[in-house]
Amino acid sequence: MLNKIKNLKSTTKVDFATYFGVIVAFIVITILMNQGMLKRAHVGMLVPICSYITMAVALNLVVGISGELSLGHAGFMSIGAFTGVIAAMSLTSAIPSEPIRLAVAMVVAAVCSGAAGAVIGIPVLRLRGDYLAIVTLAFGEIIKELMNCLIVGHDSEGLHIIFNYNGSKSVEDLHMLTDGAVIVKGAQGTVNVDTISTFAAGFVLVMVTLVIVLNLVRSRSGRAILACRDNRIAAESVGINVTSYKMMAFVTSAALAGAAGALYGLNFSSMQATKFDFNQSILVLVFVVLGGLGNIWGSIIAATVLYILPEALREVADLRMLVYAIVLIVVMLATNSPAVKNVLSKILPKRRKEMD
Amino acid sequence: MEFLSYLISGISLGSVYAIIALGYTMVYGIAKMLNFAHGDVIMVGGYISFCAMSYLDLPWPIAVLLAMLVCTVLGVVIEGLAYKPLRQATSLAVLITAIGVSYFLQNAALLIFGATPKVYTPIISGTLKLFGGQLSISYVSLVTIAACIVIMIALTLFTDKTKMGKAMRACSEDKGAAQLMGINVNGTISLTFAIGSALAAVAGVLLCSSYPTLMNTTGSMPGIKAFTAAVFGGIGSIPGAFLGGILLGIIESLAKAYISTQLANSIVFGVLIVILLVRPAGLLGKYVPEKV
Amino acid sequence: MAKKFDKPKMVPVPSHSIIPERDASKSPILECSHLGIDFGGLRAVDDFNIAIGRTEIAGLIGPNGAGKTTVFNLLTKVYQPTRGTILLDGMDTAGKNSAQINRMGIARTFQNIRLFSDMSVEDNVKVGLHNANAYSMASGILRLPNYWIQEKAAHERALELLSIFDMQDMANMKAGSLPYGAQRRLEIVRALATNPKLLLLDEPAAGMNPSETAELMENIVRIRDMFQIAILLIEHDMSLVMSICEGICVLDFGQIIAKGTAEEIQANPAVIEAYLGKKKEA
Numbered sequence: 001m002l003n004k005i006k007n008l009k010s011t012t013k014v015d016f017a018t019y020f021g022v023i024v025a026f027i028v029i030t031i032l033m034n035q036g037m038l039k040r041a042h043v044g045m046l047v048p049i050c051s052y053i054t055m056a057v058a059l060n061l062v063v064g065i066s067g068e069l070s071l072g073h074a075g076f077m078s079i080g081a082f083t084g085v086i087a088a089m090s091l092t093s094a095i096p097s098e099p100i101r102l103a104v105a106m107v108v109a110a111v112c113s114g115a116a117g118a119v120i121g122i123p124v125l126r127l128r129g130d131y132l133a134i135v136t137l138a139f140g141e142i143i144k145e146l147m148n149c150l151i152v153g154h155d156s157e158g159l160h161i162i163f164n165y166n167g168s169k170s171v172e173d174l175h176m177l178t179d180g181a182v183i184v185k186g187a188q189g190t191v192n193v194d195t196i197s198t199f200a201a202g203f204v205l206v207m208v209t210l211v212i213v214l215n216l217v218r219s220r221s222g223r224a225i226l227a228c229r230d231n232r233i234a235a236e237s238v239g240i241n242v243t244s245y246k247m248m249a250f251v252t253s254a255a256l257a258g259a260a261g262a263l264y265g266l267n268f269s270s271m272q273a274t275k276f277d278f279n280q281s282i283l284v285l286v287f288v289v290l291g292g293l294g295n296i297w298g299s300i301i302a303a304t305v306l307y308i309l310p311e312a313l314r315e316v317a318d319l320r321m322l323v324y325a326i327v328l329i330v331v332m333l334a335t336n337s338p339a340v341k342n343v344l345s346k347i348l349p350k351r352r353k354e355m356d
Numbered sequence: 357m358e359f360l361s362y363l364i365s366g367i368s369l370g371s372v373y374a375i376i377a378l379g380y381t382m383v384y385g386i387a388k389m390l391n392f393a394h395g396d397v398i399m400v401g402g403y404i405s406f407c408a409m410s411y412l413d414l415p416w417p418i419a420v421l422l423a424m425l426v427c428t429v430l431g432v433v434i435e436g437l438a439y440k441p442l443r444q445a446t447s448l449a450v451l452i453t454a455i456g457v458s459y460f461l462q463n464a465a466l467l468i469f470g471a472t473p474k475v476y477t478p479i480i481s482g483t484l485k486l487f488g489g490q491l492s493i494s495y496v497s498l499v500t501i502a503a504c505i506v507i508m509i510a511l512t513l514f515t516d517k518t519k520m521g522k523a524m525r526a527c528s529e530d531k532g533a534a535q536l537m538g539i540n541v542n543g544t545i546s547l548t549f550a551i552g553s554a555l556a557a558v559a560g561v562l563l564c565s566s567y568p569t570l571m572n573t574t575g576s577m578p579g580i581k582a583f584t585a586a587v588f589g590g591i592g593s594i595p596g597a598f599l600g601g602i603l604l605g606i607i608e609s610l611a612k613a614y615i616s617t618q619l620a621n622s623i624v625f626g627v628l629i630v631i632l633l634v635r636p637a638g639l640l641g642k643y644v645p646e647k648v
Numbered sequence: 649m650a651k652k653f654d655k656p657k658m659v660p661v662p663s664h665s666i667i668p669e670r671d672a673s674k675s676p677i678l679e680c681s682h683l684g685i686d687f688g689g690l691r692a693v694d695d696f697n698i699a700i701g702r703t704e705i706a707g708l709i710g711p712n713g714a715g716k717t718t719v720f721n722l723l724t725k726v727y728q729p730t731r732g733t734i735l736l737d738g739m740d741t742a743g744k745n746s747a748q749i750n751r752m753g754i755a756r757t758f759q760n761i762r763l764f765s766d767m768s769v770e771d772n773v774k775v776g777l778h779n780a781n782a783y784s785m786a787s788g789i790l791r792l793p794n795y796w797i798q799e800k801a802a803h804e805r806a807l808e809l810l811s812i813f814d815m816q817d818m819a820n821m822k823a824g825s826l827p828y829g830a831q832r833r834l835e836i837v838r839a840l841a842t843n844p845k846l847l848l849l850d851e852p853a854a855g856m857n858p859s860e861t862a863e864l865m866e867n868i869v870r871i872r873d874m875f876q877i878a879i880l881l882i883e884h885d886m887s888l889v890m891s892i893c894e895g896i897c898v899l900d901f902g903q904i905i906a907k908g909t910a911e912e913i914q915a916n917p918a919v920i921e922a923y924l925g926k927k928k929e930a
Contacts, residue, residue, distance in 0.1 A: 070446065091402060123633050130447075131632055134587045137580070138625035145622040165616045195838060212789050218803075219788025219795065220778060227764045227775045234762035237724060238776045238842050239750035278580065282455055289452045321463040328456035329438055336449040337441035 015214045018297040022210065026203045033199070039272075043199075049307050050202025051077075051264040054209045056287040056299040058256035061213050063285065064293035065222070066249035068125070069280050071131040071132030072140025076113045076254040077261035078147050078276035084109035084262025085190045085271075089183045090154040098196045102266060106259040113258020116143075125246045140281050147273035148187050155180030164290040189272035190265060197267035205263055206300075209256050214296060216252065225249050255356065290331060357489045362613045363411025363606060368497035368566065370605020371504035375559040375581030377513060377589070377597035379552030385528040385592035386548045389447060392454040393434060395579015396461035397553050400572045401427045401560025403469060416479040416561075423557040431553025432546050439549075440542065458576070465572035478565035496565045503562060507555060508598045515594065524548060526529055528592065580619075581608075584628050599639060653869060653892050658909055661699050668894050671701030675738055677846050677878045678723070683732035685722055685900075692718050695904045696732065700846065700895070705872055706880045707893030709913075711922055715902040716882045718761055720848050725749045726754050737845060751779055757852065759882075765824030769815065769834060769885025772823045773806040773868075781805070781868060805868040808869035809837050812874070813867065828855055833867075838877065847871070849881040853888050861885055865892050890914065898922065 004073050006015075029046065032038050055077060088105035095101040120139050127135055146163075153160045153174040160174040164186050171182050185191050224245045227235040232242055257321045265271055287306055291298030311326070313320035334340050372472040376398060383391045401423040408419035438457050440451045480499055483492040515521035527544045535541050563578060564570050581604060589600025604624055611623040631639065656668040667676055676699040683696040693715045700706050708716050710862050721727045723734060725746045734741045736752050744752065755776075756846055774781075781802040783794040809818045813833040818826065823834060832852060839847055852868070853861045865888055872879055883889050889896060890910040898906040898913060900922040906913055 063448070104713045115639065121427075127632060127636055129589065130384075130591070131636060131638075133390070134584060134602055135629055135632055138628050140582075142622040142625050143655045145619050149618055161903075163621055167616075167618055168854035214790045215791060216785070219785070220774075220781070220783060220798070221788050223767070223771055224773050224778055226767055226771075230764035231762045231768055233726060234758065234764065235775070236726075237750060237758075237762075238754055238838060239747050239779045273549060278576075286452055286455065289789070293448070318467055321459060322467065325456050325459035325463060329453055329460065332449055332453040332456060333438070333441055335444035336453075338444060339441055 011218065014297065015253070017216070018214070018300070019207070019210060021297065021332070022203070022300065024200075025328050029199070029218065044269050045308065045311060046199040047197045047202050047267040048264060049304055050199065050206050050285065051056055051260040052287065052303045052307050053206050053300050054260035054263070055257055055284045056226065056291065056303040057206075057209050057213055057296055058253040058260065058272050059284050060288045060294065060296060061216075061256075062250050062298045063288050064295065065217055065229065066225050066246055066253075068246065068250070069130075070136040070250075070253075071133050072136035072138070073257055073280070073284055074145070074276040074278070074280035075140035075143035076117060076257035077264065077280070078143055078273060079116050080109035080113045080258025080261025081265030081271065081276070082147055082150065082184060082190070082273070083112040083192055083258070084259075086152055086154075086159070086183050086194060086264055086266040088262075089181070089194065092194065097199065099198075101266070102196045102198075102263075105266060106201075108263045109262035110255040110259040113261065114251050114255030116258075117254025118247070121250040125243055125250060137278060137281070140276075140278060144273055144277055147276070150184045150273075151182075152184040153180050153182045154283075174249075178270055187272065187274075189270055189275075190268075191270050193266060193269050193271070195267055195269055197263050201262055205259055209259075210296065212252065212256065217296075221245065221248060266335040290328075341344075357392050357487065358613075361493070362609050364493050364497060366606035366609030367602060368500045368605070369526055370585075370602035371500045372563045372566065372578065372601075373582045373585045373604050374504050374557050374598045374601025374642040375507055375555050375562070376578060377586040377601045378392040378507065378594060379559075381586040381589075381591055381594065381597040382384060382524075382548050383399070383552045384513075384586065385449075386545055387439065389439065389450045390454065390583070391439075391552075392451065392546070393457035393461060394552065394556060395575035395577075396465075396643060397427050397431060397434075397556040397575070398560040398563060398579060399465060399570075399572060399575035400430060400461060401557030402476065402564040402574055403474075404557070405561045406474055406564070406570055409477060409479075409580070410474075410492040411564055420558065420561050423556050423561060424554045427557035427560075428550045431549040431556070432473070435546055440545075446630070459511040462572045462576070471571070473569040473571040476568040476570045478568060479561060480565070494566075500566065501542060503558060504598070504601075507558070507590070510593055512549075512628065521567045581624065584625065587638055588628050588631055590638030593638075593640045596638055596640035653865070655909070656894060658895060664919070665697065665699035666895055666909075667699055667701030668704050671703055675703055675719075676700055677702045677704075677737055678880070680723075681733055681735075683719075683722060683729055683734060684930075685718065685727055685730045691902055693722065693899075695720075696899075696902075696904060698897055698904075700878050700880060701848075702845075702878055703869065703872060703876055704878050705892050705895050707889040707896040708877070708880060708882045708897060708899060709884075709886075709889055710899035714823065714899040714922075716899055717850060718902075719899070720756060720850055720882065723749075724754055725847060728861040750842055753843075754844045754848060755839035755844035755846075756848035757832070757839055757850055759850040761828075761831050761835060763831055763834060763838075764820070767823055768819065769810065769821050769823050770803070770806050770819040772834060772838050773809055773841050774802050775827040776838040777802045777805055778842075780841070780843055806841070809841055812840070812871065813837060829860055834858075836871070840871065844877060846878045846880065849879060849883075851882055851884065853883055853885045861888055863887070868892060 033043060059070065059073050060067055084105040087108040088101050091101055091104060095104060124132055124135050149164045150163050151162045151169060151171060151174060153176045155177040156179050157177060160170050160176055162173055171185060182191055224240045227240060228242045228245050235242055287303040288299055291302030308318050310324055313323055380394055404426045405419040405423040408414045408422050409416060411637035429597045434457055438453050439450060442453060478496050480495045483494045485492050515525055523544045526539055527541050528566040531541050582601065586597045588604060589596030607627055608620055608624050612620040615623060656670055659669045659672045660666050661676060680696055680698045684694040685692050696719060708719060719916040720913065722729050725744055736754060739752065741752065743747060749927060764775060774819055781798040787793045787794045787897045804894055807816045807819060810819060815833060817906055818830065856864060868879060869892055872910040893910065896908065896910060896913045897904055898919050905918045
């Protein structure tokens with residue numbers, strides 16, 4: 001058995017360690033939760049953390065593995081959150097079981113976001129570098145404004161949707177029957193949502209995401225995606241259709257972001273479209289970059305730590321975002337500047353010797 | 357007549373974007389980095405001039421100069437502390453650092469000035485009435501447009517005619533070669549940041565004069581839009597930034613007036629996307645294919 | 649001194665060229681007629697006509713800037729030609745992109761090495777096997793039986809191909825960390841993995857010392873014999889070109905100035921002038 005593990009490729013070992021770490025973390029937290037050892041505030045953070053981990057891993061697929069900078073991934077999270085909430089709310093009577101309804105909602109969200117990813121990917125992936133980045137940013141902002149105009153309700157006749165683009169419409173214009181309930185109320189966002197997201201569901205989503213992303217990367221398609229990133233022209237020269245593999249990564253990532261959005265949206269009784277703005281995209285990008293480009297377990301750790309950090313800094317309330325900013329700058333300088341690295345390398349070996 | 361007034365307010369807004377975009381484009385051209393903190397330098401410029409005028413009762417030209425001075429120093433300090441150590445790092449690392457700087461400036465401003473928006477007193481008040489009062493144009497708009505044109509001409513002359521301007525262009529083409537020709541590359545980059553930040557201060561004053569609420573996030577959206585404008589016109593190109601800024605302002609103003617206030621930004625970004633699909637390097641940018 | 653290589657008798661073919669007698673019974677693998685491209689006002693390549701036999705080793709030489717790499721870029725559709733046609737195995741390549749050209753049967757190496765430098769040596773070859781050992785994205789994610797079968801086949805094939813250059817021990821090294829010569833060889837292996845009918849080598853001996861070059865020559869001939877493919881190479885090392893190339897084409901200022909066997913080229917006054925300059929009239 002031990003020999004078998006030794007003979008595995010180093011990448012396979014890292015993958016197994018990643019799965020193992022996530023499972024152990026889930027078990028430990030579940031035990032702590034059942035023992036009542038976690039504060040309410042901490043329990044409330046579990047589902048968002050799962051959804052940010054999924055977002056970070058999904059974005060890493062685009063930025064780290066496919067090598068295209070996306071500054072609009074919150075848009076896909078937004079599409080997922082709204083479609084997921086709408087799906088879950090309108091299926092309340094059709095699917096009584098909450099876990100199944102949540103699963104269905106996440107699948108619907110993933111399909112819708114994936115489709116949006118495909119539509120957006122066609123123009124976006126024709127561009128390169130910073131131009132691609134700015135267009136993803138543009139799409140993120142467009143999605144935010146479009147979602148802000150949505151008014152949706154559900155009654156026994158089905159879904160009622162209006163698109164309030166000039167601010168003149170209101171809930172009354174839905175013309176719902178008396179048994180109807182409003183789900184999305186324009187700029188106020190989702191209202192009276194049944195919060196069916198659970199930590200267990202979040203754990204399952206993270207595991208599914210890991211299986212999809214890790215297995216994809218270690219397969220033929222993943223090699224093609226990496227090849228397109230490393231050297232586009234060489235990849236074409238060996239018969240790889242670069243656009244379709246960039247597209248594969250982009251759409252997969254969008255779909256996963258959508259599922260993460262559904263988990264997130266169904267965790268809060270109300271949520272506004274403006275939540276998923278440029279800063280949200282950047283927040284997730286920071287997780288990816290600090291966790292290491294292409295490094296999946298790095299994304300998981302970074303998402304967790306950086307989500308908890310501002311909450312942990314609540315004691316210094318006003319200063320916390322300032323501290324966060326400074327931590328961000330210092331970490332970037334420490335990991336990327338040759339001068340700072342030199343200084344660190346002079347200190348670190350000494351420390352290791354002391355430990356010996 | 358109504359159309360004309362929307363058009364002029366669009367040009368005025370576009371002039372602010374253009375001034376910010378000029379700073380963006382110069383920095384991008386030379387340092388090849390998206391300086392997301394640029395928008396927050398605008399906000400700092402706004403606050404400095406606000407304090408100078410409201411608390412110290414200084415006349416506005418002095419306030420503007422003071423804001424330019426502080427922002428210039430700030431720009432150079434940011435460049436030296438946060439960006440210079442990352443000259444060899446990946447562009448993504450620099451981008452994240454820039455975002456860190458942006459967060460820092462926003463939250464520092466929040467701590468110092470609080471969350472309540474300040475009401476900014478425009479540097480010039482009053483409106484010009486034309487056609488028997490049918491068309492009224494605020495003086496601020498006129499000053500903004502004039503300032504933008506002056507800055508644009510001055511910058512073009514500077515980069516074309518002066519030795520430092522030529523050094524700047526040389527550095528943006530090829531830093532290594534410029535260094536070998538005896539150009540002080542680091543100095544030139546610092547100078548670019550200084551100019552860009554001074555322009556941001558001017559933009560801050562003009563922006564707050566037209567839209568007189570000043571808070572710690574005032575600069576972010578105009579910053580993003582100005583960056584869009586720079587890309588729109590072809591990033592790295594000074595006339596491109598000018599053209600992109602003006603067009604963006606006009607599109608935004610007309611979209612708000614005739615189509616939808618809610619979706620004005622979407623329309624602006626939609627036009628950007630279409631332009632980039634037709635001309636992948638922007639309106640005036642040059643597309644350089646990869647050498648095989 | 650390098651090993652002596654046997655040279656075949658060359659025979660003319662209808663389309664403007666000569667090919668080895670042994671290939672004459674079949675149509676040429678590559679036929680270009682009137683191929684050309686303009687960059688702005690500059691005619692980078694003009695009226696390029698060539699035919700290459702199915703198992704021929706052909707050479708494309710010329711002074712720096714003559715347009716040799718541009719010809720490769722035209723053949724592989726990195727650039728779309730402005731004029732002319734390229735027939736690969738009798739099929740027109742008009743309207744095809746680089747990836748499709750590769751699937752039709754042309755593989756290449758690059759003058760400035762283009763490996764997937766962050767990936768392992770084996771993975772570089774496996775990327776070359778992308779279309780040979782295909783399975784769907786779903787099989788990959790769900791690890792269906794097809795994944796295991798094709799991955800095993802790809803692994804074995806990759807090691808087999810690497811063994812041509814005795815590189816199977818380097819399979820797990822990062823491609824970017826290989827020594828220069830090994831990187832050039834890996835590029836050839838990766839190109840061979842795509843199972844080409846025509847292999848384009850862009851300065852394969854660049855940066856190699858004479859003994860490495862001699863070894864490379866033997867390997868190029870061996871590859872041709874093993875895979876029974878045509879090879880077109882750009883090279884500045886004349887000893888290599890003259891010893892292994894059967895048909896040679898000389899390019900200067902984007903135009904063919906001479907075509908023929910090594911002996912004919914060496915004696916051609918236009919070639920000597922292109923390389924050494926015109927003799928001053930006394």
